[in-house]
Amino acid sequence: MSQSHDHDHHHCIHTAIDRARSLCSERGLRLTPIRQRVLELIWQNHQPIGAYDLLPQLAEDGFNSAPPTVYRALDFLLELGVVHRISSLNAFIGCDHPGHQHPTGFFVCQGCGNATELPIDAITTLSDSLTASLDADIATCNIELSGTCRDCRN
């Protein structure tokens, strides 16, 4: 759980839960205990986490712990727009600016494993420029970068 950023991480978690809660109430959806716990676990740090790494942690908390349980919660959170899937890692990470489906971009450090979501404005611009050159209707855009972050380089 190396935490390369120096910040108040409880704030991250709290904010994420709050946002999820208000999105749910806006949309008449339910942030059930399992769903909330999965979201908290995803936000325990800034590293993408795999579905099967969530299972034992849910079990510890006394929740049911079978693959469909966690995948259902993940699907819900993805749909709600508060979590993204990083497909090159088969792993999930919290969204910094949730609330709607949007083009995504991540940088994943091969050293510390932290994933940083790239500024949505920049990614949207890129997505739009790619779209313009394609003569196709673009439904999703996902960008995944890997390398070494500044902290790990030094």
Place this chain on the structure above:
Amino acid sequence: MSQSHDHDHHHCIHTAIDRARSLCSERGLRLTPIRQRVLELIWQNHQPIGAYDLLPQLAEDGFNSAPPTVYRALDFLLELGVVHRISSLNAFIGCDHPGHQHPTGFFVCQGCGNATELPIDAITTLSDSLTASLDADIATCNIELSGTCRDCRN
């Protein structure tokens, strides 16, 4: 095997094999029968293909057919730079301009399944601009778009 492009596909295959062959000889590597056959199968059309879809086709040709066989060939071809992996699909596709590791971008049509590799220049530009904004050493860049291509829209 819907072939939405109207083109001489044998030319695609032939070119791909030729390039792989010359890359191998440049680098003192061997394009063995299995490797060549896997590359041909990947190039049988412009749709990404899964490792487990290659297996029975290899078996038909009398090749050994077990997961490690095909994954080893795929790893070799990826390393050689003549094939890319589309991680959102767990599938593989031939590279249009092979020979070195480079930032990649694909558009995958949800209708016909065809994948189009985006112009490497454009992708490199995007990758560079992202890199500049990140203060990190970027090792890989992969962009995956999905949507509906022009042919499928009509």
Place this chain on the structure above:
DNA sequence: CGTAAAATTGAAATATTATAACCTAAGGGC
């Protein structure tokens, strides 16, 4: 050639990630 080292392949087992199917229980509107 002949042989040793390296690369490649064969084969069996298993790990990892994800979904299907079907049933039970809980929440919410009337």
Place this chain on the structure above:
DNA sequence: GCCCTTAGGTTATAATATTTCAATTTTACG
């Protein structure tokens, strides 16, 4: 309360990928 919809429990299985070790082929080189 009753009904309907949503959510969760449970079992099984599908889909993707890797580990391990042995056997074979190729290559380098004396």
